[in-house]
Amino acid sequence: MKNLRKFVEKIGSPFSSFIFMLGELGKLLSMIIVGLGYAIKRPHLIVKEIFFSGVLSILIIAVSGWFVGMVLGLQGYNTLQRFGSVSVLGSLVALALLRELGPVLSAILFASRAGSGITAEIGLMKATEQLDAMDVMAVNPVKRVIAPKFIGGIIAVPLLTALFDSSGILGGHFVGVTLLQLDKGTFWSQMQGSVSLHDDVINGLIKAAIFGVVVSLISVYQGLQAKPTAEGVSSATTRTVVHSALAVLALDFVLTAFMF
Amino acid sequence: MKRSMIDFWVGIFVLIGITSMVFLSLKVANITSFGSTNNSSYTLYANFSNIGSLKSGAPVKISGFTVGRVTAIGLNPKTYQAQVVMNIDNNYHFSSDSSAQILTTGLLGEQYVGIQSGADDTMLKNNDTITLTSSAMVLEQLIEKFMTNMNSK
Amino acid sequence: MKNNLVSLSDVSFAYSEDKPILKSINLEIEQGKITAIMGGSGSGKTTVLRLISGQITANSGISRVFGQDMANLSKKDVLKLRQKLGMLFQFGALFTDMTVAENVAFPLIENTNLPISIIHKMVAMKLEAVGLTGTQEMAPNELSGGMARRVALARAIALDPELMLYDEPFTGLDPISLNITAMLIKKLNDNLGQTAVLVSHDIEATMKIADYVYFMANGEIIDHGTPTEVANTSNPAVRQFIRGELGSSFSYKYPAKNGYEYYLGRN
Numbered sequence: 052m053k054n055l056r057k058f059v060e061k062i063g064s065p066f067s068s069f070i071f072m073l074g075e076l077g078k079l080l081s082m083i084i085v086g087l088g089y090a091i092k093r094p095h096l097i098v099k100e101i102f103f104s105g106v107l108s109i110l111i112i113a114v115s116g117w118f119v120g121m122v123l124g125l126q127g128y129n130t131l132q133r134f135g136s137v138s139v140l141g142s143l144v145a146l147a148l149l150r151e152l153g154p155v156l157s158a159i160l161f162a163s164r165a166g167s168g169i170t171a172e173i174g175l176m177k178a179t180e181q182l183d184a185m186d187v188m189a190v191n192p193v194k195r196v197i198a199p200k201f202i203g204g205i206i207a208v209p210l211l212t213a214l215f216d217s218s219g220i221l222g223g224h225f226v227g228v229t230l231l232q233l234d235k236g237t238f239w240s241q242m243q244g245s246v247s248l249h250d251d252v253i254n255g256l257i258k259a260a261i262f263g264v265v266v267s268l269i270s271v272y273q274g275l276q277a278k279p280t281a282e283g284v285s286s287a288t289t290r291t292v293v294h295s296a297l298a299v300l301a302l303d304f305v306l307t308a309f310m311f
Numbered sequence: 312m313k314r315s316m317i318d319f320w321v322g323i324f325v326l327i328g329i330t331s332m333v334f335l336s337l338k339v340a341n342i343t344s345f346g347s348t349n350n351s352s353y354t355l356y357a358n359f360s361n362i363g364s365l366k367s368g369a370p371v372k373i374s375g376f377t378v379g380r381v382t383a384i385g386l387n388p389k390t391y392q393a394q395v396v397m398n399i400d401n402n403y404h405f406s407s408d409s410s411a412q413i414l415t416t417g418l419l420g421e422q423y424v425g426i427q428s429g430a431d432d433t434m435l436k437n438n439d440t441i442t443l444t445s446s447a448m449v450l451e452q453l454i455e456k457f458m459t460n461m462n463s464k
Numbered sequence: 465m466k467n468n469l470v471s472l473s474d475v476s477f478a479y480s481e482d483k484p485i486l487k488s489i490n491l492e493i494e495q496g497k498i499t500a501i502m503g504g505s506g507s508g509k510t511t512v513l514r515l516i517s518g519q520i521t522a523n524s525g526i527s528r529v530f531g532q533d534m535a536n537l538s539k540k541d542v543l544k545l546r547q548k549l550g551m552l553f554q555f556g557a558l559f560t561d562m563t564v565a566e567n568v569a570f571p572l573i574e575n576t577n578l579p580i581s582i583i584h585k586m587v588a589m590k591l592e593a594v595g596l597t598g599t600q601e602m603a604p605n606e607l608s609g610g611m612a613r614r615v616a617l618a619r620a621i622a623l624d625p626e627l628m629l630y631d632e633p634f635t636g637l638d639p640i641s642l643n644i645t646a647m648l649i650k651k652l653n654d655n656l657g658q659t660a661v662l663v664s665h666d667i668e669a670t671m672k673i674a675d676y677v678y679f680m681a682n683g684e685i686i687d688h689g690t691p692t693e694v695a696n697t698s699n700p701a702v703r704q705f706i707r708g709e710l711g712s713s714f715s716y717k718y719p720a721k722n723g724y725e726y727y728l729g730r731n
Contacts, residue, residue, distance in 0.1 A: 095314060102317045106324045138416075145339050176560075184557035184616075187517050187629075188571045189546040195574075210328025217331040220339060239338070245421065247368060248340040256332070 079193075079272050083201050086194035090202055096195075100203025104165035108211055111164055112157060116148075116215035119156060120222025123147055127223075128231055137233060141242035144223030149246065149255040150311065153216040155303050158262035160215075161208055162295030166270035167288040169200050173274025174284035197275070201267045208263030209256050216255070254310045258303070265302060266295045351401040352379065353437040357411040358392040363422050363447025365413055371397045371424045372414075378403045381424060397424060406431040410443035422447060468492045469627055469659045470516055475525035477511060485511050487683045488525065493661055498653050500662040500670045503680035504705065509663040510554075512680075513629050516661065517551055518542040530627075547575050550625035554632040556616035558604040564591070564615050565600040571622045590618040594648060610641025617648060627659045628652065634666040642666070646673050667706055671695065679705065 090097060127143045173196065176182050182192040220242075227233045246252065270291050277287035362384065371379040379399035387394050395411075408429030415422050426441070435441070470493035477486040486508050493499045501509045514520045516529055518537070527534045530545060537545065558567050568587045572578060578586070591597050594614040604612055613633065620628065630649060634642050646669040652658050653673075664670045670677070671691045679687040679694065679702050687699045697703060 098321050099317055101321045101324065106320045109324060109327065149335070149339070179555060179560070180553045180557035181559055183519065184551070184553055184559075186519060187546055187549070187551040188574065189543040190570075190574045207324075210325065210331070213328050213331035213335060217334045242339055244370060246340040248336055252335045252340045
């Protein structure tokens with residue numbers, strides 16, 4: 052009987068800790084929203100965060116997008132060739148990138164490139180008592196440190212996603228048109244014929260913005276949660292990447308079901 | 312790093328992002344062909360007994376040249392025919408006995424509306440309906456026809 | 465006892481119920497004096513500072529800072545109160561993403577509406593007070609430990625607080641930096657009439673500058689008095705602490721927990 056109870060408790064505890072974490076995230080989000088006004092009045096803080104999370108991610112996003120687009124072009128070509136419809140390669144590449152791969156991969160790359168950095172920075176600031184020092188100086192660290200990082204992430208992710216999409220489409224174009232000698236006009240006109248501005252481009256960017264919110268929130272939360280030790284900070288950065296990836300993939304399914 | 316340097320790079324980043332968005336909307340999604348409320352276009356209707364898998368946004372072509380797009384598809388509740396609304400570029404006009412047909416690019420490609428011009432002198436005006444239509448070619452029906460022909464032989 | 469800036473009476477605090485950190489503390493801090501709180505690691509000294517700065521609130525008892533009962537203060541009042549106190553953290557806690565000058569200017573920019581030219585002058589003044597005029601454009605990681613501590617001191621006194629809290633200001637400093645820091649604390653107290661609370665386990669430096677000393681062990685105050693009184697105390701634990709002897713009064717063994725036994729028993 053006792054063992055049975057332990058067993059049920061074991062099943063239950065991940066759920067209860069998950070729900071507890073959701074509650075904590077919600078609380079943090081509301082605190083950040085209260086702090087938004089403060090952060091917006093100090094745009095240079097946000098600009099600095101966009102620099103660290105956005106500008107420094109340009110290269111990895113552009114290169115990853117390019118390669119993903121090339122792979123899509125190559126695989127798409129091989130598959131479509133069997134059905135004699137290589138002419139739709141352009142729309143295949145564009146739709147795959149705009150609807151799913153662009154937002155999802157950009158968000159996951161952002162989490163590992165910038166999100167983990169945000170977590171580590173906040174964790175170290177906590178470990179070295181910088182957040183306490185700010186608090187004692189009558190400055191709310193959520194407003195001064197967390198909110199700008201959060202806003203920076205939300206601005207950076209859709210922009211990075213647009214870059215990822217464009218770079219990927221050019222990569223697909225490179226494989227399809229330059230390497231495999233498809234007709235350039237067909238490639239673009241097929242793409243333009245099947246890609247809708249609202250359904251594909253804008254919805255994809257809305258997805259990216261939502262992912263930006265989620266990844267940024269997880270990053271700052273894990274930073275604040277981190278135990279103030281070297282090990283605590285390192286495991287918090289790992290958790291940021293893992294939780295962000297899971298959250299983005301799960302949320303992607305939900306959003307796709309609602310949007311498209 | 313100096314603040315002005317950070318500002319500079321963030322400016323470049325935002326420019327890259329916005330350029331990408333413009334590229335996606337203009338070059339990839341072709342925003343220009345979506346001018347449904349454009350002044351330089353007029354609306355035509357056509358009723359079909361079967362539209363196959365025609366979707367709104369599909370091109371309207373004459374001799375293979377795109378002259379407009381399908382903007383809406385509805386059902387006429389009396390005749391149970393599908394009513395297709397098309398936006399046609401103002402530069403192109405067709406005679407009133409033109410016929411519309413739903414065609415497919417390739418064997419399995421996307422469907423579009425093909426228009427064949429007639430010989431009448433009067434031209435179709437805004438909100439006119441094309442009366443001569445032939446429906447989409449549905450693969451199952453073709454196969455069925457083929458099979459019955461085979462059997463009857 | 466009207467001119468006591470801080471008074472704690474019967475204050476208890478615990479993060480979780482089974483592990484009390486402070487047990488019925490009584491403590492008075494007189495205006496214009498340097499009061500030291502001494503004791504071994506984990507005796508609850510830093511917790512006392514966190515109570516005074518309002519980072520945590522007591523579970524029971526009355527804690528008054530500037531005559532106000534901390535339990536009744538709203539969030540806004542706590543922020544107002546904090547502008548009147550400065551705190552020096554154990555390792556300085558300088559903001560690593562700002563220069564030295566930006567660090568010192570931080571409380572001025574955030575809590576006042578002074579024009580930037582005046583802030584420049586005040587930053588220069590504060591840095592001069594700690595003898596580090598030339599470091600303005602340096603990053604905190606370019607500073608030595610002692611210099612970082614002094615920059616943090618300059619930042620803590622930027623708003624000329626009436627009450628200064630020092631959390632282990634001498635930890636990890638070489639003897640020279642340690643004496644410089646001690647001298648600065650004394651000088652600030654003498655020249656500006658600042659009240660200071662000094663948490664430390666460095667006997668020598670603390671005894672030299674403190675006006676009054678409290679000794680803590682295991683969350684309780686075990687002795688208090690002027691440095692000379694304390695030095696000649698009869699309390700064996702304090703004597704042991706001052707001389708750094710190994711003995712029975714301070715236990716260095718941490719009692720085994722139930723959980724640990726539980727795991728042993730299970731195997």
